[in-house]
Amino acid sequence: MNPHNQLLTAYKQTAYPLVGHGKRNLHVLKTVLNEMDGDIESDAYGTGAVIENFQKKLADYLGKESAVFFPSGTVAQQIAMRIWCEQKGLNKVAYHPLCHLEIHEEDGLKKLHQIEPVLLADENRLIRLEDVLTMQENIACLLLELPQREIGGELPEYTELEAISAYCRANGIKLHLDGARLFEILPYYQKSAADLCRLFDSVYVSFYKGIGGIAGAILAGEEDFTKEAKVWKRRHGGDLISLYPYIVSADYYFDQRLHSFQQYFEEAKELASLYNQCHAVETRPLVPVSNMFHVRLPKEQLEPVLLSIYEETGVGLTTHLKKVDERLCSFEVSIGDQYAQVPKTALRKAFHMLDEKIREIVFREGKD
Amino acid sequence: MNPHNQLLTAYKQTAYPLVGHGKRNLHVLKTVLNEMDGDIESDAYGTGAVIENFQKKLADYLGKESAVFFPSGTVAQQIAMRIWCEQKGLNKVAYHPLCHLEIHEEDGLKKLHQIEPVLLADENRLIRLEDVLTMQENIACLLLELPQREIGGELPEYTELEAISAYCRANGIKLHLDGARLFEILPYYQKSAADLCRLFDSVYVSFYKGIGGIAGAILAGEEDFTKEAKVWKRRHGGDLISLYPYIVSADYYFDQRLHSFQQYFEEAKELASLYNQCHAVETRPLVPVSNMFHVRLPKEQLEPVLLSIYEETGVGLTTHLKKVDERLCSFEVSIGDQYAQVPKTALRKAFHMLDEKIREIVFREGKD
Structure with missing residues (x-):
């Protein structure tokens, strides 16, 4: 063995x-469905109360204009990168060498989107303001993962995030938050999600880490951004006829565990x-x-x-x-x-x- | 209104x-889960009994060496096209002008895979053997949708399919079956799924049309093909930590409705x-x-x-x-x-x- x-x-x-x-077993889903009315209608290709209400709820929670539910963070984040790159006409983004897109997605970003990553910092430490200020390459977007999971879940101080955000805004660089574990870091910062997300142009959160749902993600930002994200969601094959098994469980465990x-x-x-x-x-x-x-x-x-x-x-x-x-x-x-x-x-x-x-x-x- | x-x-x-x-409501899923043991473990990124057993069951049913479960047919089919194009080093495939990839996927095939489609036949009729024989372009793969949904669900005769298949094999063209409605056409052909799929190199079937599941698809073919498909599934963001809500319902309604x-x-x-x-x-x-x-x-x-x-x-x-x-x-x-x-x-x-x-x-x- x-x-x-x-x-x-x-x-x-x-x-x-x-x-x-x-345990990640069928009880996780059964528990949710047992409390729900069977007559509730499925979502249908991104429309319907079950998906629209949850998107609105999370947009409000994250302090963003709009939000889109995705089956996975992989789809959501590649799409965010693609949108920011197309908007700037530059296929280059920067992120940490141990970023999910770099090590867990079989190079989807490169092979599906032809986007070239610039690796900031090294494998053993966080991206610092200094790394951003001294970056040689011109980029469309900087992705920050908070906390940086692969090095144990480290975080920069909030003031440093503010400085990075201010620099990016002043220099036409979009700032994206890989918030797979966003809920998990708010107690440390003593900030609301909206306060933190205000520093970022686009935000992804996951529902099967701290929240403990089945799968699924939210990508949030301004209305123009999420409108484009929905088109890319369909292109990527993420616009399923029914995403409700993930949505209802994300919603249930969000309410249950947020506090x-x-x-x-x-x-x-x-x-x-x-x-x-x-x-x-x-x-x-x-x-x-x-x-x-x-x-x-x-x-x-x-x-x-x-x-x-x-x-x-x-x-x-x-x-x-x-x-x-x-x-x-x-x-x-x-x-x-x-x-x-x-x-x-x-x-x-x-x-x-x-x-x-x-x-x-x-x-x-x-x-x- | x-x-x-x-x-x-x-x-x-x-x-x-x-x-x-x-109705496509929560009862559809509740009915399935009520009959299942809550202790059954979730699949995990494409592994685990719940996904592997269903993949094996469908591979056997379709008469193929191997099968991969996907959240959607859109991901599954784009990936099939990509694999055949990369194998031949030629980014060109042929399909009907009203093919799902052409009219329902926001040009994902072109924008994510840079694959150029050759449109065979016209919007009002099926692709015939003649269209294939007289095709001017060199292509990596021919996609046939059976039945051709957007023209009412028409079908070529089986002998014509055999002739198209033989021509493709003789000419190094991969033949892919868009079998979103495969179960639905077997009574007309009076063939088993395996008999029909034998004519094709890769096959996609859907579980929320005739089968009446929640969502999800199977892509089947030889072992080498599905192994590559799994890598692309991850790149596309389709390799979710848990696909079981779709799998258990696909399995349940497959058994219930197949006959x-x-x-x-x-x-x-x-x-x-x-x-x-x-x-x-x-x-x-x-x-x-x-x-x-x-x-x-x-x-x-x-x-x-x-x-x-x-x-x-x-x-x-x-x-x-x-x-x-x-x-x-x-x-x-x-x-x-x-x-x-x-x-x-x-x-x-x-x-x-x-x-x-x-x-x-x-x-x-x-x-x-």
Whole structure:
């Protein structure tokens, strides 16, 4: 058996998984539909109350003129880039080297839209104002991902965002927000979504991360922008006859979880501190700025250690391990509804075990 | 009120709508989920039992090596065209002037894939073998839509398809089937899906037409082809974390309706004959070859005539009218579960009224 599968299998059987909202099974959708009237009509190719009302609700929430529901963020963001590039007559955008469009979309942006990305900053840090000010290339759009997921979910300060936004506006560069985890960062900034989105010309948010829906995304901006986005949505094959399974669940869990993000943020800081108290373990960021962080720890014999913790304490830490280098590996933590249900005694026991077992390994290795 | 809306509103209130399976409301999905175990796990970016099993089931049904589930036919077919064009190094495909890619996709094929279409035949007839044999351009792929929906759902004879297929194979042209209504034509050909699909290199089928699911499509072909299609699916933003709402409903209604298409076909012929018995009314084709056909009738004062029929007999004929020219309009009929539930007396009464009222109008106009 593949060792990754072994960890995933064991994690799924734990009584107290620390990460996420729960299993991604059919209950997630059944729960929503059980509370809904079956006579509600489907949306039809982007029209109808079910889609139009939700689009209006999210446009208002994000403080934008208009919003369009998409089956995926991949479609939504490529389209945003395409619109801004066509408007400027320049097929060049800038983003982080670990941007979703760069590493998770099989080069759709290049192969479908012939848009060339300029990579700002490096893989280990955020894009800073300095990177934008010193950029050599002329670009149509700058995409910022908040938080920058692949480096653990880091964030620039709000004042730095303001400065970047002001520079872009002054220089005819559109600013796009990859807000896949927008809800997750508002407690840190202590801002409303509208306050944050005001700095951006276009905004994408996702409904299956912190919100915990089935799938789906919203792209928001001015009316002219979303009108064009709807045409591109059809071109991309994203204008389905019915998107309601995603919309009704996005709406349901949006209402249910929107006020829990402050709690997830506090819990993420608590859990990160537990990790950081373990020998040779460090989180990134050291103090989380959202509901997420990465954990880095010694690679050697880690899998059996985790499996023994899951079995003895019932606490599940992670489903996967990712190799960082010869010495270290890492995994991602994002807090959802499940963390609050974990008994503190089990949690303490699990972290006591983690600390002890890693000490043993490091000590043994040191002697060899 | 928009007169089209008036017809749609009135149709929705009729006791005996003649067309389709029923209302596209949340019941369609609730019915499926009520019968399913909530513990069934979601698919995850194209993996997992729920998607893999359905793909295998449809590959077997279509007689192809492999199949990929897509959120929409628009994504699936553009991708099929792209793969065949890249393989041949030639960005040119041929299809009918009223092909879905040409008239319903906002030029996605051209704007996302830079593929140039060659339009075969004209808007009023099918693509024939002769059109293929005399084609001047070199193309990578020929797309055939069976039945050709926009001209009423016509079909070439099977022997002609065989000849086209043989010519394409001999000349290095890939043959793609737009089988949005594939299930609907098998009773006419008296062939299995696999027998028909054997003539084609790639096949797309839809699950929200005759099958009556929520949305979604399958693209099938050889393993190498579907492997590439999965990469393009991700590029297009169609590789959602969860497609299961569409998959489980496609599977459910596939099983439920697959054996009803012979009945729909017989009923379509019966209903077309009722239309053709009315004065100045004609169906296209005259004798249907699937569950669908178009009805052409005098435009003048037709809307009040239909409204009075709906009101007096409870029979709903159509939700929309489309202008053909100054004299004629048309609408589409596709038979689903609802037709069998219409009492024959109500049906006879409705067609008696239609015939009489159109005679009155035509006679009155003749006198003016």
